[in-house]
Amino acid sequence: MEEQWIEELLAISEDEKLTPKQISILQAAIEVFSEKGYAAAATSEIAQMAGVAEGTIFRYYKTKKDLLLSIIGPTMSRMLAPFVLRNFNGLLDVPYDNFEEFLRTLIINRLEFARRNFKILKILIQEIPFQPKLKEQFAENILSKVLERVVEIVEHFKAKGEVIELPTPAILRFTISSVIGYLLNRLLLQPEKDWNDEEEINLTIHFIMHGISGAAAPI
Amino acid sequence: MEEQWIEELLAISEDEKLTPKQISILQAAIEVFSEKGYAAAATSEIAQMAGVAEGTIFRYYKTKKDLLLSIIGPTMSRMLAPFVLRNFNGLLDVPYDNFEEFLRTLIINRLEFARRNFKILKILIQEIPFQPKLKEQFAENILSKVLERVVEIVEHFKAKGEVIELPTPAILRFTISSVIGYLLNRLLLQPEKDWNDEEEINLTIHFIMHGISGAAAPI
Amino acid sequence: MEEQWIEELLAISEDEKLTPKQISILQAAIEVFSEKGYAAAATSEIAQMAGVAEGTIFRYYKTKKDLLLSIIGPTMSRMLAPFVLRNFNGLLDVPYDNFEEFLRTLIINRLEFARRNFKILKILIQEIPFQPKLKEQFAENILSKVLERVVEIVEHFKAKGEVIELPTPAILRFTISSVIGYLLNRLLLQPEKDWNDEEEINLTIHFIMHGISGAAAPI
Amino acid sequence: MEEQWIEELLAISEDEKLTPKQISILQAAIEVFSEKGYAAAATSEIAQMAGVAEGTIFRYYKTKKDLLLSIIGPTMSRMLAPFVLRNFNGLLDVPYDNFEEFLRTLIINRLEFARRNFKILKILIQEIPFQPKLKEQFAENILSKVLERVVEIVEHFKAKGEVIELPTPAILRFTISSVIGYLLNRLLLQPEKDWNDEEEINLTIHFIMHGISGAAAPI
DNA sequence: CATGAATGAGTGTTCATTCAT
DNA sequence: AATGAATGAACACTCATTCAT
Numbered sequence: 001m002e003e004q005w006i007e008e009l010l011a012i013s014e015d016e017k018l019t020p021k022q023i024s025i026l027q028a029a030i031e032v033f034s035e036k037g038y039a040a041a042a043t044s045e046i047a048q049m050a051g052v053a054e055g056t057i058f059r060y061y062k063t064k065k066d067l068l069l070s071i072i073g074p075t076m077s078r079m080l081a082p083f084v085l086r087n088f089n090g091l092l093d094v095p096y097d098n099f100e101e102f103l104r105t106l107i108i109n110r111l112e113f114a115r116r117n118f119k120i121l122k123i124l125i126q127e128i129p130f131q132p133k134l135k136e137q138f139a140e141n142i143l144s145k146v147l148e149r150v151v152e153i154v155e156h157f158k159a160k161g162e163v164i165e166l167p168t169p170a171i172l173r174f175t176i177s178s179v180i181g182y183l184l185n186r187l188l189l190q191p192e193k194d195w196n197d198e199e200e201i202n203l204t205i206h207f208i209m210h211g212i213s214g215a216a217a218p219i
Numbered sequence: 220m221e222e223q224w225i226e227e228l229l230a231i232s233e234d235e236k237l238t239p240k241q242i243s244i245l246q247a248a249i250e251v252f253s254e255k256g257y258a259a260a261a262t263s264e265i266a267q268m269a270g271v272a273e274g275t276i277f278r279y280y281k282t283k284k285d286l287l288l289s290i291i292g293p294t295m296s297r298m299l300a301p302f303v304l305r306n307f308n309g310l311l312d313v314p315y316d317n318f319e320e321f322l323r324t325l326i327i328n329r330l331e332f333a334r335r336n337f338k339i340l341k342i343l344i345q346e347i348p349f350q351p352k353l354k355e356q357f358a359e360n361i362l363s364k365v366l367e368r369v370v371e372i373v374e375h376f377k378a379k380g381e382v383i384e385l386p387t388p389a390i391l392r393f394t395i396s397s398v399i400g401y402l403l404n405r406l407l408l409q410p411e412k413d414w415n416d417e418e419e420i421n422l423t424i425h426f427i428m429h430g431i432s433g434a435a436a437p438i
Numbered sequence: 439m440e441e442q443w444i445e446e447l448l449a450i451s452e453d454e455k456l457t458p459k460q461i462s463i464l465q466a467a468i469e470v471f472s473e474k475g476y477a478a479a480a481t482s483e484i485a486q487m488a489g490v491a492e493g494t495i496f497r498y499y500k501t502k503k504d505l506l507l508s509i510i511g512p513t514m515s516r517m518l519a520p521f522v523l524r525n526f527n528g529l530l531d532v533p534y535d536n537f538e539e540f541l542r543t544l545i546i547n548r549l550e551f552a553r554r555n556f557k558i559l560k561i562l563i564q565e566i567p568f569q570p571k572l573k574e575q576f577a578e579n580i581l582s583k584v585l586e587r588v589v590e591i592v593e594h595f596k597a598k599g600e601v602i603e604l605p606t607p608a609i610l611r612f613t614i615s616s617v618i619g620y621l622l623n624r625l626l627l628q629p630e631k632d633w634n635d636e637e638e639i640n641l642t643i644h645f646i647m648h649g650i651s652g653a654a655a656p657i
Numbered sequence: 658m659e660e661q662w663i664e665e666l667l668a669i670s671e672d673e674k675l676t677p678k679q680i681s682i683l684q685a686a687i688e689v690f691s692e693k694g695y696a697a698a699a700t701s702e703i704a705q706m707a708g709v710a711e712g713t714i715f716r717y718y719k720t721k722k723d724l725l726l727s728i729i730g731p732t733m734s735r736m737l738a739p740f741v742l743r744n745f746n747g748l749l750d751v752p753y754d755n756f757e758e759f760l761r762t763l764i765i766n767r768l769e770f771a772r773r774n775f776k777i778l779k780i781l782i783q784e785i786p787f788q789p790k791l792k793e794q795f796a797e798n799i800l801s802k803v804l805e806r807v808v809e810i811v812e813h814f815k816a817k818g819e820v821i822e823l824p825t826p827a828i829l830r831f832t833i834s835s836v837i838g839y840l841l842n843r844l845l846l847q848p849e850k851d852w853n854d855e856e857e858i859n860l861t862i863h864f865i866m867h868g869i870s871g872a873a874a875p876i
Numbered sequence: 877c878a879t880g881a882a883t884g885a886g887t888g889t890t891c892a893t894t895c896a897t
Numbered sequence: 898a899a900t901g902a903a904t905g906a907a908c909a910c911t912c913a914t915t916c917a918t
Binding site for chain 3: 884886887888889890
């Protein structure tokens with residue numbers, strides 16, 4: 001299943017267009033934005049950390065906001081990658097044997113993605129409420145497509161009887177909350193804890209599938 | 220169970236110490252901070268919205284950061300309220316007949332709290348990563364106490380056989396993720412949706428207890 | 439005829455609304471703008487010359503351009519003053535016995551005005567080509583009204599036979615060119631020359647009335 | 658009389674030394690300087706409009722000010738051309754039969770010159786007050802020589818009785834004001850008006866010779 | 877020759893904070 | 898207590914100029 005993750009390729013192909021100075025600037029900006037927040041970050045500090053003159057930043061990025069969007073935009077696209085349908089030969093493409101496999105793949109994969117793009121994701125989450133452009137882009141280009149895809153998968157497994165017949169939005173919310181809850185704990189709240197990822201993922205999947213009561217659902 | 224919620228009392232007793240101008244300032248600051256973010260908020264705008272002179276803000280709050288902390292601090296305390304043990308006469312105080320009742324009470328109660336303190340919570344979440352003082356205060360005074368209390372409750376119901384014998388931290392994470400996931404969806408992501416809160420809370424509790432597979436846990 | 443010149447009153451009444459710092463700022467701005475030109479003038483230099491902090495300028499004038507317009511606007515109004523009709527009791531108001539008297543009054547008066555507002559006029563002339571707002575304001579509020587008034591006067595004296603029957607626009611252009619030509623020479627090009635104003639004004643009026651040939655017009 | 662106008666030759670001979678890129682740069686600089694003013698013009702915009710790299714400008718012109726002077730300098734020289742004495746065989750050279758002919762030739766000729774060099778003249782007038790080098794060059798090389806020549810002509814016609822016996826500087830000022838007044842109106846203030854140049858020139862000359870009163874000079 | 881990336885001093889402007897009234 | 902005028906450091910951004918390629 002690895003072959004479907006094209007984010008690295010996208011990233012690399014994009015990086016090819018960047019000069020070393022641009023890369024320094026982006027790295028420094030990610031660092032400073034994630035550490036201080038966009039509004040409190042000074043372009044002078046970014047320049048200093050990147051080892052370039054302040055004017056150089058504005059050669060490549062017309063404004064500070066441009067710099068922000070240049071960091072977040074591509075990452076948002078790459079967030080989307082694993083949810084892009086490979087709809088070849090007209091068949092519905094749900095390449096998972098069961099829901100657990102889907103969850104496991106998703107968690108492992110997005111955990112890795114989040115690990116690699118941790119600071120950018122932090123910036124993204126912090127700034128979405130204040131940047132209407134970002135919010136809109138996120139809602140239209142990312143969220144809706146991811147949801148659409150996941151709805152499809154959930155309904156596929158509902159039909160197969162692996163997922164209970166309750167409202168799909170609620171099932172989604174519950175599933176996603178559990179996954180994101182794990183990722184946040186793992187990376188943000190307790191990053192220094194000595195995690196056994198495989199076991200934790202199994203636990204998370206177990207909770208999502210069977211809850212915490214240990215009894216069959218009464219419905 | 221209402222008698223345990225002392226947050227309003229705390230709030231009122233605190234408010235009694237405040238002059239009308241202070242209240243205006245706090246209200247305006249909450250408005251502006253939550254709308255623009257702390258760093259991008261101008262004290263002049265807060266003053267204008269509060270209907271006071273710029274200098275007046277600094278009479279009550281030494282710095283802008285002081286103003287921020289004065290908003291968030293008390294709210295953090297009130298977040299804690301329902302988790303405070305009323306450990307009178309030495310008995311362990313777990314005033315819930317079963318885990319579901321606890322969850323239902325918790326969700327209803329914190330949903331109401333979040334609704335009432337929505338903007339402040341937004342500020343809190345936004346600023347915690349950038350204000351070490353806040354982070355520390357939150358970790359030491361709030362999070363640890365809440366967790367301690369919830370651990371107690373979870374283990375109580377584990378002992379009663381209502382909750383399965385898996386690692387408590389994982390159970391906590393899972394439970395809390397599901398609850399917070401609901402709250403975020405309800406208030407932040409889709410606030411305008413026409414929610415049937417009672418049904419959604421039932422669904423959420425059902426998921427937490429039994430997951431989404433509809434089958435008994437295989438463990 | 440002195441009573442008609444209300445420009446000083448206008449100026450004074452306006453000045454009354456200004457704080458000492460504002461006056462310093464305006465004076466310094468006039469100095470620096472006229473010396474270096476608007477675009478090449480630094481607000482920091484204006485602040486320094488005015489003896490205020492740079493921020494103080496922007497307390498009173500939102501932008502540098504605002505400062506420019508605040509200087510030029512009132513002066514443009516005062517340029518207009520002597521041409522404002524005092525059209526009381528419905529009579530046409532041409533309070534001059536003959537054209538020469540009109541010219542003499544005009545030259546003396548506007549020479550004095552230009553002397554007093556020399557630097558501002560320099561700024562005005564320099565910046566009109568580059569500030570559409572100024573150009574428009576000047577054309578609509580000043581130039582058209584002055585011309586309208588002067589046309590009226592010229593045609594009045596045409597009817598009386600004191601001015602020849604040639605196209606009024608050409609007469610105006612010729613008259614105004616001669617007056618302005620004198621003012622520019624007097625104040626701008628050769629300010630240090632030892633001028634006998636009364637004699638020069640007489641000569642200028644003589645030229646306007648009879649040209650340089652010493653013979654009667656052949657028409 | 659055409660043979661005396663050497664400006665085109667000067668221009669062409671100078672142009673011969675210029676590479677195509679230099680010509681592009683000069684044209685672009687004239688455009689941008691006249692539109693925005695020297696101080697507000699960006700060399701980057703000039704480079705872009707000229708279709709060359711920013712660095713190329715500085716290969717030919719050491720500084721931005723150099724570029725300005727390179728534009729204005731030659732034009733100033735060409736302004737001088739018609740006033741240069743062709744003092745061959747020691748005779749005083751006043752090749753005009755009467756003063757009116759001189760005026761007519763002057764106006765037609767300088768109108769054409771101004772038309773052709775309109776933008777440069779605009780730059781020249783705008784920048785002379787701020788560029789001491791220009792001011793000095795203009796006063797010493799141009800103004801004094803033109804005046805010297807015109808004084809000569811005026812006194813020639815004074816001696817012939819065609820011009821009245823009043824102070825030559827005043828006669829000059831009056832004459833030049835009237836000519837320049839016409840040129841400014843014609844080209845700058847009302848360029849879009851439908852002018853009948855021949856008639857307007859006749860009127861202007863008539864005013865200069867006989868004024869506007871229609872009566873013989875009383876002197 | 878010509879380029880254009882890189883510079884860094886300088887720009888207009890903002891804003892938290894102070895303090896005389 | 899309350900004001901708001903005044904501050905000046907910091908900010909995002911510009912631009913003439915340099916220089917390695």
